Amino acid sequence: MKITLNVNGAGHFVDVEPRRLLADVLRDDLGLTGTHLGCEHGVCGACTVLMGGRPVRSCLVLAVQCDGSSVRTVEGLAEPDGEPHPLQRAFSAEHALQCGFCTPGFLMAAAGALEADPGLADDPEAIAGVVGSGICRCTGYEPIRRAVVRAAREQRGTAGRAP
Template identity: 75%
Template sequence: MKITLSVNDDAYPLDVEPRRVLADALRDDCGLTGTHLGCEQGVCGACTVLVDGEAVRSCLMLAVQCDGVPIRTVEGLAGPGGEPHPLQRAFSAERGLQCGFCTPGFLMLAAGALERDPALGEEEVAALVGSNLCRCTGYEPIRRAITRAARDHQKGQDGRHLSA
C-alpha cells in the first residue's frame, strides 16, 4: 500500500505491506532508529511514539493506520538548533539514562503525558512510569526526571515549552 508517514514534520512516502508495523516502518523505511524494539508484544514500551499526540506502542500499530497522521519520535524531541528537550535535560540531570535502551520510550511516554498535563503529580508520574519497563534504573531516576521537567516547566525554567 502507498502511504505517507508524517514523522517529526517530515513526509515519508512509502510503499508498505499492509501488515507492516509502525516500528519497522519508522526504523527500516524512514531510517529513524531511535524507536527501539524490545518485546514486540506491546509490553515493554521501548517502541513508544506519539501518534496524533497520543503515546502508542509502535510495535502493535500498523503503519497503514498512520497514513497522513502526525507522528513524533524521539528524534523529534530536540529543538530546531539541536538543543535538548527539557525532558532530555532532566533525564540527564537525574541520571535516568542507564543503558539507554528504554529511554526513547520513556521520553515519548512522558512527552505525551506532559503535553496533556504539565502539572502531573508524583502519583500520576509513578503510574505513568510503571507502564514501561526498565532493567537498569530502578525507575526512581526516571520518576525524578519527569517530575523535574514538569516542575521546571511550571516555574518557567526550561527555556521552552514541553511540546516544542
C-alpha cells in the same frame, strides 16, 4: 499500499505491505532507529512514539493505520536548533538512564503526558503511570520519576531538583 506520514514534522510517502508495523517503517524505511524494539508485544514500552500527540506502542500499530497521521519519535524531541528537550536534560541530570535501551520509550511517554497535562509534577499517580508504562532493567524507576518531575517543573517555570 502507499501511505503518507508526517514524522517529526517532515512528510513521507511510504509503500508498505498491509501487515507491516509502524516500528519497522520508522526504523527500516525512515532510518529512525531511536525507536527501539524490545519485546515486540507492547509490554516493554521501548518502541513508544507519539501519534497525534498520544503515546502508542509502535510495535502494535500497523503502518497502514497511521496513513495521514502525525508521528513524533525520540529523534523529533529536541528543539530544531538541537537544544535538548527539558525531558532529555532532566534524564541526564537525574541519572535516569544507564544502558539507554528503554530511554526513548520513557522519554516519549513522558513527553505525551507532559503535553496533555503540564501540571503533571503535582500528580504522583499520573507520574507513577508514566514511569510504570515501560520496563527498565538498569536504573530502577526512581531516577526516571525524578526526571519526569524535574522536566514538568522546568516546563512550567518552577525548576528544581525533584524530591
